[in-house]
């Protein structure tokens with residue numbers, strides 16, 4: 001794109017004509033718009049937290065402004081607000097700018113919603129929460145979540161819960177060749193190690209019902225829910241009435257940068273149909289090197305006779321096997 005900048009940039013070839021008109025008429029600059037981050041979305045109403053200034057962290061309810069058109073705004077989006085940004089009851093600010101997204105996490109189309117959608121923007125870590133027992137861990141599901149993380153450009157973290165019920169060794173052995181970072185935890189345990197992993201990052205928590213996600217979120221953000229009736233402090237809504245993602249700032253941290261978590265009660269599966277093998281292998285530099293001489297169009301999957309990955313031996317062969325298992329999980333319907 002950079003090489004063709006001059007040719008295609010209207011600013012450069014239309015300059016003589018445009019100079020006759022005041023620039024601000026063409027494109028408002030929104031100089032006085034206030035930066036904020038979207039923490040939850042509920043039927044067209046977006047709850048934002050201000051990012052800067054003396055009121056940083058305060059909550060403002062907003063709606064999309066007309067110039068954004070049909071562009072979706074999702075949890076994690078960095079936005080700019082105009083209008084009443086006081087956050088007072090009954091006020092509604094307008095979102096006039098959505099910053100370019102660094103990452104996007106998508107969920108697949110399903111029976112209730114035929115469209116594949118971006119659910120979280122700008123998160124950099126995907127925390128795959130799985131119970132060691134009750135319910136039994138489902139490696140296929142973990143594999144699919146890993147593929148979604150690598151494809152979205154997010155770092156995965158395996159978070160194994162209920163360590164009072166079963167030993168993590170067998171499950172960890174499955175993910176060792178891939179070098180997936182992990183934490184093991186249980187209800188009531190010190191969550192210091194989990195906190196360290198979350199510090200300074202925006203982490204999306206995924207995991208199916210019953211794995212202990214709420215228990216973990218409550219341990220990490222003690223005031224996220226009031227004990228009576230599970231009403232969320234940020235939205236004022238009951239958690240269980242909502243299937244929307246919710247982003248919460250983590251408390252504390254000596255540098256004030258403890259990170260954010262995004263709880264996603266709604267995700268049942270990820271959109272993996274579009275995942276390109278070359279993008280996935282990019283997350284594994286050593287394997288990517290092996291594919292340098294692959295024939296054109298090689299999928300690097302099982303049964304590719306001339307794939308460079310077939311040359312791997314020893315530990316690397318184990319990594320290749322695990323990588324190919326992930327690749328194959330794209331087509332799995334197990335979720």
Ligand SMILES: Nc1nc2c(ncn2[C@@H]2O[C@H](COP(=O)(O)OP(=O)(O)OP(=O)(O)O)[C@@H](O)[C@H]2O)c(=O)[nH]1
Nearest residue numbers: 161162163164186187208209210211212213214215
């Ligand atoms: N034995 C044991 N049980 C746990 C642990 N953590 C959570 N539980 C129990 O597991 C059940 C599910 O925990 P939740 O935290 O509600 O799980 P969740 O993933 O949020 O489930 P949903 O709310 O259905 O999405 C509850 O009965 C918890 O008390 C743990 O470390 N050990």
Ligand SMILES: [Zn+2]
Nearest residue numbers: 294298300307
């Ligand atoms: Zn190949």
